[in-house]
Amino acid sequence: MDRAGADRRPRRRVRRHRLRRRPLRRPAADRGRRHRPRRELGRRPRRPRPRHPRHRRPDRTPRPEGRRHRGGGCVTTRSRRSPAALALTLLALLALLLTTAPTARADTIRDQQRWALDAVNADAAWETTRGAGVVVAVLDTGVDASHRDLAGAVLDGTDLVPHGAGPGDPTWAAHGTAMAGIIAGRGHGADRGSGVVGVAPEAQILPVRVLLEEDDPARKQKRAEGGNAVAEGIRWAVDHGADVVNLSLGDDSESAHPDPEEDAAIRYALRHGVVVVASAGNGGESGDPVSYPAGYPGVIAVTAVDRAGSRAPFSTRRWYASVSAPGKDVIIAAPGDRYMQGWGTSAAAAFVSGAVALLKAAHPELTPAEVRRLLATTARDAPEGGHSASLGAGLVDPAAAIEAAGTDRPLTASLANSHTAEYFGPGPRSGPVEEGEPPWLTPAAVTAGAMFLLAAALLFFRVGPAAPRRTSGPAVRPDRWTG
Incomplete structure (x- = not known):
């Protein structure tokens, strides 16, 4: 996810509460000792008279258990x-x-993630399939396969970036791990009821590292060296069994333009029956620049919506928009079994890649063009006229697409095939999110x-x-x- 314009909240400074102390009173037996008269020789001192009748006891009578004990400067009373x-x-x-x-942690990670899964109608789709047998290639910054929510979901991939951070480094695989969790997270704990669950929790992730994190010191060097790792990564993923390629990345700068190698690689994937999904771009507040690879023909370009289903302010508005998905205040997995909250059309693209995985699992015979049309014709909350640059054909609904694919319903919708903008980089994060209170x-x-x-x-x-x-x-x- 992109981090431009991130809302970095300052960490709250927590101070330890100082224990308030005050001097203990001296025992009654020690008070005024300096002012007592010296005992006269040969005379036995008189026993002090009790102040209250209840303290009067015969000599040699054991004190009751409720007696008051004095010692160490503290007075304690037995109950x-x-x-x-x-x-x-x-x-x-x-x-x-x-x-x-504390109520600050009353919501679990799954509870905070729930709204996005409901937005794409995931529960209804899971009644038919959970994505088993489908491989989704995540071309990104790498994936932390050791994350507890991705256990058993990540296949052996490849690294097409020869330098930069490696596994275990703080600037490694944050963005890619987040996308993998949205697509195929499996949760953890009893009945996998904790942590992040993906749209297609039984799909498998094929990680292909094609770029570095934004805060990786070697990122500038990588850009200066040139090369086209994205095009190479698409071809590698197709040749190694991918059914879907997720491209939560892109270039929406002023100098962005179609690249012949990337265009050819995408056409290579489509010819081999591989669906390509890309984020539409995060330039909605900076002039809506065109982005690639979202703008290439045949790509499912995804815009972002908020909890209310409205276009997220940062989401790019361009003619190439295919469908929309949640992309704001999304709970994401992070390396080291951590969780973050972030935003960006990267997350929206990952949700749609998960939806495509469900559709392909239920109907593996569908071609990329048929998948694209199905998602468009079954999208919910369609804008006026059936399509807009802000929302595409509407909010993706994999359950409706699965049902429609099993009928003889004609697919009449057509989407623009013109070039569009693309987005790259992780979206800004508002801070770490911790697991909530247990269910008891x-x-x-x-x-x-x-x-x-x-x-x-x-x-x-x-x-x-x-x-x-x-x-x-x-x-x-x-x-x-x-x-």
């Missing part, structure tokens, strides 16, 4: 409450603690905590303080503790 009341109180406090955890923090826990508190309160007031118990041994001093 005389009913053991049952204490147990219920502790359980209530535990339940209350669990239910009052539910309303049921809140109810249980309230019931425990009520039961403890009733039992406390009915039982009340227990009478002091006599013991034949000396009083036991409580263990020391630190706060």
Whole structure:
């Protein structure tokens, strides 16, 4: 995803709370010691008279368990409450603690990702297929195959960039890993209910590294050397079994122009039955420049929409737009089992590549042209006139496309085949996203905590303080503790 104009939020500075302290009062036995008169020789000092009758006890009578212990400068009192009341109180406090955890992490990664999956009607498509048997080539900055949400989903790919960061470096594979997660993330944990799940979670990713991350120090050197890794990567992916090629990259600069090698490579893919998907560009706020490879004939060019289904402000508006998909506030996987929130037409293209994988899994006989037309004729929220430069034919709906492909419904829609703009680079990220609270923090826990508190309160007031118990041994001093 592109990072231009990123909304980098400053990290909140967290300071430790200082423990407030105040001097402990000296024990009563030590107070005023300097001002006591010296004891006269031969005379036994008088025993001080208790201030209250309840403190008067016969000599040699063991003190009750409820006595006050003085030591170490702290005064502690042994509890005389009913053991049952204490147990219920502790359980209530535990339940209350669990239910009052910070709400900032109340949503899990899957919950935050849910809106985008709902936007493309993924659940309905999964009733037919989840993309098994389809290979999606991700031509990008590399893919972190060790990410827990991509376990078992990444095939052995290739690296067409001879220098730059490598696996494990902080400037390696961030953008490519994000795209792979959107396409074929499988989640993790119990029933794979945590983390990122892709549009086609049973599809496989074929990683092809064709460019470097924007913050890679070797990126400028790579550009100066020239070459056409994108064209080479497309041909390599086709020759190694790819069914879909995802190009979440491009050039939407003022000097952008069609490249004969890239055009030929895309035509090579289409002739071999491989669908090519590309991002439309992130120049919506800078004059909507034309971008490539999204503008080449036969490519499915994807624009971005927000949660409301409206065109994202950054999304390029050009005649070559085919369909639209979520591209704003999208939860993405990042190397090192991390997660980020980002935006860009890169993400939108990845969603459509996942949709194509579902369609190809259900109907492998479809040609790239048929896939393109199916996505257009079944798109939801079509703009006025059936097509626009902002949204293409509308929001992609793989479930509807799968259903339409199984009927004799004619495919009459036609899309512009003219050259268009392309986008590259990762989209700006608003900051890391952490896993949320586990599923046991539910309303049921809140109810249980309230019931425990009520039961403890009733039992406390009915039982009340227990009478002091006599013991034949000396009083036991409580263990020391630190706060």
